[in-house]
Amino acid sequence: MFRLLSIELQKLLENRSSKILIFFSFILPFFIILLSSFKINFFGLFTIDLGSVGIFDFPYIWHITTFFTAQFKLFFAIVVVSMIGNEYSNKTIKQNLIDGLSKKEFILSKFIAIVFFALVSTLLIGLITLCIGLYYSGDTEAYYMHSEIIFLLAYFVKLVGFFSLCLFLAVLVKRSAFALGFMFILFILEWIVYAILAKNYDDDIATNIQNYFPLKSMWKLIDEPFRRIVLMKSPEKTELLYDYAVHWNEIGIVVVWTALFIYGSYKLLQKRDL
Amino acid sequence: METILSISNLTKKYGNLTAVNNLSFTIQKGNVYGILGPNGSGKSTTLGVTLNVVNATSGNFSWFGGDTTTHQALKRVGAIIERPNFYPYMSAYKNLKLVCKIKEISEDKINEKLELVGLLDRKDSKFKTFSLGMKQRLAIASALLNDPEILILDEPTNGLDPQGIHQIRAIIQDIASQGTTILLASHLLDEVEKVCSHVVVLRKGEKLYEGPVDQMISSNGFFELKSENTDDLINYLEAHPNVKSTKILEGLVTAFIDQPMSAAAFNKELLEKGILLSHLVLRKESLEEQFLQLTDDLNDAN
Structure with missing residues (x-):
């Protein structure tokens, strides 16, 4: 396993554009969270102090940091599709197989790299969240420190699932740009199916079915926190009440999709002549 | 004798097209x-199947007696297919390092092999800065990293300039002289003739011949003759019991014989008949002529 990881890391880290994109997707959000946690004074005119809103208190902070940093995953998505696209355009995939890598090992090396980067990102975000949370939370809030740490697991599963989808699409169409285009088509498709279902049945049924689709199920893992922030400030607005928690069945759906994408990538490659 | 690769009843179809047939x-x-055959005769497809990149439609193959999986066996093989494929953004050294990781071998030999192909001083240059000849030499260095039990080369001199072709051939001959088993696919017959002891001749995916080069066709060679009296010569040759066929091209008469005959005896014979020769050479067919004859025979039969 370490052999496969070391092969893949060499391929990625020797490439300048991959390195830059990896920085943007994992290191940049880390600094953004860090900066936003500081009190910023704009030329003595006004002060931005996000901490005073309470969003950096436990347990809310788990929800908020994971939601926002997850949006940076698009940068690494480009890396994932190009790590397949480049292997095809340079024909290095052929050379790898001739040199003695099996097709299974080839897919596995990509998947291990995905899991590795998702894990590193999760640990980084976990660490910074913990530090900022401890800094802002009083004793009472610190009591809730672990209560929503499951958002971290959801973040990890979300990243691995999303990158596995990228991997599958890239193997399917063999070209990076087309793979990202397909992702967009899939996004539209999910909403078209939703619209058709909602028209013919009712909105609830349509939403329930849509929650099983790949992109929607990954999105559902970490619900948007905006209404929760508003709710936090004005608890009387009960019409905003919603279920923002991470559910095990949601994690289950994404894990199943991940397995299908990786298995599908392997089957596609196995069937193909290079 | 130890068998390195055996292929049996291999067939590959691309839709309606049969690239390799049984x-x-x-x-x-x-x-x-040497695997010989014109373009599209199934050479690369056959190699592709044994190298794990093309799926066979039917039939099978086994490496080293069949006691390992294909991808494990390939770690003991060195192979270059068509064009050199490396990561353009990595240096020559880094590219070879990656191959070492894939083949699970130590990285000690990288410099030695780069030296062998004359690229040691360029080892830190990126692959994309290399000329085609240098890329092809790097591919050879890469294929030799594991001191392979067999070296497979598919059209190794394709697209190179004369100097590049010469360099690659010298390297191949050097490797062959060290006793490494080599499988060379080519449509350049003089290339095969210079290095190969055995040939497999393919045409439209079917095997026409397999065996030592010098036994490719049972031929006793031919005479190239010139005479001032061409008509008499032709008449005599056509009546001769040992002459299979004759051909005339711009005054040069070619007579194919079906029994061994010395040039001196033939000259004497003709002299006795009063046919004076201005040119007499006894020749064996070159591999190219043998190959063309072999593939032509099949054309006639069809």
Whole structure:
């Protein structure tokens, strides 16, 4: 396993554009969270102090940091599709197989790299969240420190699932740009199916079915926190009440999709002549 | 003798097109094999199947007696297919390092092999800055990293300039002289003739011949003759019991014989008949002529 990881890391880290994109997707959000946690004074005119809103208190902070940093995953998505696209355009995939890598090992090396980067990102975000949370939370809030740490697991599963989808699409169409285009088509498709279902049945049924689709199920893992922030400030607005928690069945759906994408990538490659 | 690769009843179809048709042959240790065939005769497809990149439609193959999986066996093989494929953004050294990781071998030999192909001073240059000849030499260095039990080369001189072709051939001959088994696919017959001891001739995915180069067709050669009296010569040759066929091209008469005959005896014979020659050469067919004859025979039969 370490052999496969070391092969893949060499391929990625020797490439300048991959390195830059990896920085943007994992290191940049880390600094953004860090900066936003500081009190910023704009030329003595006004002060931005996000901490005073309470969003950096436990347990809310788990929800908020994971939601926002997850949006940076698009940068690494480009890396994932190009790590397949480049292997095809340079024909290095052929050379790898001739040199003695099996097709299974080839897919596995990509998947291990995905899991590795998702894990590193999760640990980084976990660490910074913990530090900022401890800094802002009083004793009472610190009591809730672990209560929503499951958002971290959801973040990890979300990243691995999303990158596995990228991997599958890239193997399917063999070209990076087309793979990202397909992702967009899939996004539209999910909403078209939703619209058709909602028209013919009712909105609830349509939403329930849509929650099983790949992109929607990954999105559902970490619900948007905006209404929760508003709710936090004005608890009387009960019409905003919603279920923002991470559910095990949601994690289950994404894990199943991940397995299908990786298995599908392997089957596609196995069937193909290079 | 130790069998390195055996292929039996291999068939590959691309839709309606049959690229390889029921092909069987074996590669023994220590020989230098050539796979001959015109473009599209199934050479690359056959190699592709044995190298794990093309799926066979039917039939099978086994490496080293069949006691390992294909991808494990390939770690003991060195192969170059068509064009050199490396990561353009990595240096020559880093590219070879990656190959070492894939083949699970130590990185000690990288410099030695780069030296062998004359690229040691360029080892830190990026692959994309290399000329085609240098890329091809790097590919050879890469294929030799594991001191392979067999070296497979598919059209190794394709697209190179004369100097590049010469360099690659010198390297191949050097490797062959060290006793490494080589399998060389090519449509350049003089290339095969220079290095190979055995040949497999393919045409439209079917095997026409397998065996040593010098036994490719049972031929006693031919005479090239010139005479001032061409008509008499032709008449005499056509009546001659040992002459299979004759051909005339711009005054040069070619007579194919079906029994061994010395040039001196033939000259004397003609002299006795009063036919004076201005030119007499006894020749064996070159590999190219043998090959063309072999593939032509099949054309006639069809």
